[in-house]
Amino acid sequence: MLHGFAGIVVQWVTYFAIYGIIALSFNIEYGFTGIPNFGKVLFVAIGAYAAGVLAASLVIDAAAPLLHVKINATGMPQYCSGNASYVLGEAGSVLSPWFLAGVFLLAVLAAAVAGAVSSVVASFPALRLREDFLAITLLAAGEIVRLVTWTSTWPVCGFNGINGIPGPFAWSGSSDLLYMLVALGFLVLAYLYTDYATNSPWGRALKAVRDDEVAAEVYGYDIARIRMQALLVGSALAGVAGALLVFYSGNVNANSYKPDLTFMVIAAVILGGSANNLGALVGAAIITSLDIFMNPSAFQALGITLPTNVGNALVYLKYVILGLVILAVLAFRPQGLLPEGPLRTPIVEKTRKRLQQYLSRIAGSSAAGTEEAENP
Amino acid sequence: MVDWGIILYGTISSLFDGLMVGSLYGLMALGLTLIFRVTRIANFAYAEYITYAAYAAYAAAAALGGVVGAVAAAVTATVVGALVSLLSDEAAFKPLWLRGADSLTLLVASMGVGFILRYSLLGVTALGNLPVQVNIQSVLSNNVLFTVGGLASFQYAHAAAILSAVVVASLMHWLFTRTRIGKAMRATASNPTLARISGINVYAVRRVTWLLAGAIGGLAGFLYGYYNPVNPESGWQTLLWIFAAAIMGGFTFYGALVSGIILGLAEALIGFYLYQFFGISTAYSPVIALLALVLVLLFRPEGVIRLEAHALRRRV
Numbered sequence: 001m002l003h004g005f006a007g008i009v010v011q012w013v014t015y016f017a018i019y020g021i022i023a024l025s026f027n028i029e030y031g032f033t034g035i036p037n038f039g040k041v042l043f044v045a046i047g048a049y050a051a052g053v054l055a056a057s058l059v060i061d062a063a064a065p066l067l068h069v070k071i072n073a074t075g076m077p078q079y080c081s082g083n084a085s086y087v088l089g090e091a092g093s094v095l096s097p098w099f100l101a102g103v104f105l106l107a108v109l110a111a112a113v114a115g116a117v118s119s120v121v122a123s124f125p126a127l128r129l130r131e132d133f134l135a136i137t138l139l140a141a142g143e144i145v146r147l148v149t150w151t152s153t154w155p156v157c158g159f160n161g162i163n164g165i166p167g168p169f170a171w172s173g174s175s176d177l178l179y180m181l182v183a184l185g186f187l188v189l190a191y192l193y194t195d196y197a198t199n200s201p202w203g204r205a206l207k208a209v210r211d212d213e214v215a216a217e218v219y220g221y222d223i224a225r226i227r228m229q230a231l232l233v234g235s236a237l238a239g240v241a242g243a244l245l246v247f248y249s250g251n252v253n254a255n256s257y258k259p260d261l262t263f264m265v266i267a268a269v270i271l272g273g274s275a276n277n278l279g280a281l282v283g284a285a286i287i288t289s290l291d292i293f294m295n296p297s298a299f300q301a302l303g304i305t306l307p308t309n310v311g312n313a314l315v316y317l318k319y320v321i322l323g324l325v326i327l328a329v330l331a332f333r334p335q336g337l338l339p340e341g342p343l344r345t346p347i348v349e350k351t352r353k354r355l356q357q358y359l360s361r362i363a364g365s366s367a368a369g370t371e372e373a374e375n376p
Numbered sequence: 377m378v379d380w381g382i383i384l385y386g387t388i389s390s391l392f393d394g395l396m397v398g399s400l401y402g403l404m405a406l407g408l409t410l411i412f413r414v415t416r417i418a419n420f421a422y423a424e425y426i427t428y429a430a431y432a433a434y435a436a437a438a439a440l441g442g443v444v445g446a447v448a449a450a451v452t453a454t455v456v457g458a459l460v461s462l463l464s465d466e467a468a469f470k471p472l473w474l475r476g477a478d479s480l481t482l483l484v485a486s487m488g489v490g491f492i493l494r495y496s497l498l499g500v501t502a503l504g505n506l507p508v509q510v511n512i513q514s515v516l517s518n519n520v521l522f523t524v525g526g527l528a529s530f531q532y533a534h535a536a537a538i539l540s541a542v543v544v545a546s547l548m549h550w551l552f553t554r555t556r557i558g559k560a561m562r563a564t565a566s567n568p569t570l571a572r573i574s575g576i577n578v579y580a581v582r583r584v585t586w587l588l589a590g591a592i593g594g595l596a597g598f599l600y601g602y603y604n605p606v607n608p609e610s611g612w613q614t615l616l617w618i619f620a621a622a623i624m625g626g627f628t629f630y631g632a633l634v635s636g637i638i639l640g641l642a643e644a645l646i647g648f649y650l651y652q653f654f655g656i657s658t659a660y661s662p663v664i665a666l667l668a669l670v671l672v673l674l675f676r677p678e679g680v681i682r683l684e685a686h687a688l689r690r691r692v
Contacts, residue, residue, distance in 0.1 A: 323488040323489065
């Protein structure tokens with residue numbers, strides 16, 4: 001574990017990577033396709049639940065015999081039982097690093113699949129409702145899932161949550177530094193993929209659907225299909241981000257997936273510039289800074305101790321600032337810090353290159369005689 | 377073995393509670409509908425007007441106490457609700473509207489306004505300057521009006537809520553059918569451009585709409601806080617029910633009221649029966665609101681209890 005300033009930097013980068021992935025996924029849906037998926041946190045939560053449940057089950061199955069602990073769970077999943085968190089906490093020292101890494105990768109994959117599958121749920125209203133009603137429906141769906149999973153023992157132990165899930169580097173002394181690099185790797189992959197996909201013909205189709213459904217339909221685009229594809233990609237990415245969040249914090253608690261997270265992501269994308277992938281990352285960086293530094297623990301790490309009540313109020317002040325930022329951006333710079341640019345379509349580049357070659361060839365052949373005459 | 381005595385008195389008690397909560401949902405949905413119809417904003421900040429009004433009502437009730445305190449609390453809540461509502465429009469929504477923001481932008485802005493209001497209240501409570509939870513009933517005495525069999529009690533809060541819903545509905549009916557401003561509001565709601573061409577001052581209509589919606593929300597906030605303890609997130613937790621009622625009513629003024637009462641009864645009765653017969657916790661009852669919302673939007677987006685059609689369906 002790193003402490004002090006270095007610890008904060010590592011924390012910042014890790015959260016930036018996770019928020020960045022969510023912002024990129026929201027940008028595909030909202031920025032490029034025009035689907036206001038205001039239930040974003042729902043898909044992050046589903047990814048987190050899938051990853052958390054899978055990882056906790058696998059690790060307990062493997063570690064409990066080694067630690068000579070008998071898990072006895074009646075009427076609840078085994079990872080909810082009293083000594084499960086002890087087993088999970090000690091698992092890092094008894095299990096091989098390869099096993100933990102395998103569990104991590106498997107859980108991330110499961111989260112992506114769970115997110116993608118759950119996007120079907122969102123696509124059902126998304127094909128039928130007007131934007132603002134879709135936003136209300138998805139927001140409500142996210143809240144209800146949080147409420148139900150917080151009350152019921154299944155899937156994530158209700159209000160207790162699953163605690164102490166070992167990360168892939170639980171064996172290492174500098175696990176958070178290594179984890180930061182992994183999270184950053186995922187962000188780079190997500191960015192490369194999003195940038196490639198949105199600058200492809202598919203990206204043009206997304207924008208066509210966003211800008212004018214009728215025109216897009218006339219040009220032969222299957223609107224329902226394109227919307228579903230955008231939601232599928234966005235939700236799978238959100239699921240991956242949820243899994244990364246689980247292995248960073250080590251716990252899954254239904255109550256940490258509040259609409260506040262959705263709102264932070266909306267703020268990041270609108271602030272950075274919707275339909276601009278780099279903009280989404282810039283927005284995510286600003287929002288992450290707000291999230292990390294408007295927190296008493298950050299002040300603690302820098303050696304400043306705040307009174308308890310001021311510390312608590314600071315966390316709430318974060319959201320007030322977020323609200324003010326949103327209003328200011330909507331009023332004064334609705335296109336965001338980095339406005340939407342033209343697509344870098346290979347078609348245009350290739351055509352331009354060929355045209356230049358063609359032109360230079362014409363110019364070359366007609367000017368060949370004079371050029372040679374002037375420059376012997 | 378089911379104890380039928382508990383079922384009977386529980387049903388009566390749930391009916392009382394459902395009617396009360398339903399009347400409040402109806403009132404709140406009416407305010408939300410007013411704003412939506414006139415300004416096209418699905419206003420997420422509406423919940424916060426209710427919370428602010430409830431806190432103001434608590435302050436007034438605690439300061440005065442007794443019957444005077446109750447009246448003062450109702451008046452304070454109404455005024456505070458109206459002012460917070462008007463202020464949020466003048467500061468946030470109107471400038472955006474003048475810049476030509478679309479309905480989704482306004483929705484995001486309303487979430488922003490809601491965040492500012494809710495979290496500043498939470499921040500003030502965290503600093504220790506305000507109670508984390510207020511209970512207006514605890515400072516106003518003499519609560520029970522009558523009981524059925526000594527088990528199902530009908531309190532002043534129930535009477536006040538149901539009576540207020542009836543009175544407000546009658547007043548609104550009078551306003552919409554008999555007064556110039558009411559007719560101007562209806563005209564603006566159905567066609568803003570035509571209303572403007574006809575010489576209606578749409579700015580004045582807008583101002584009156586926000587004041588009126590805020591006042592109704594504020595009154596409902598006081599009545600809600602008269603029965604339930606209120607914390608800074610109470611309004612936000614009620615918002616789902618308010619939206620469900622407004623959407624069920626197809627964003628029509630009377631439809632919203634009726635839908636609110638139906639949803640309130642459904643919450644109380646279904647919640648009670650599910651708990652009694654199946655042991656399912658009442659904490660799940662917001663699922664009813666979500667189901668109502670989703671089913672109505674998917675299969676009858678123009679609303680179930682509507683007085684005029686309002687196309688929400690999107691074309692695919």
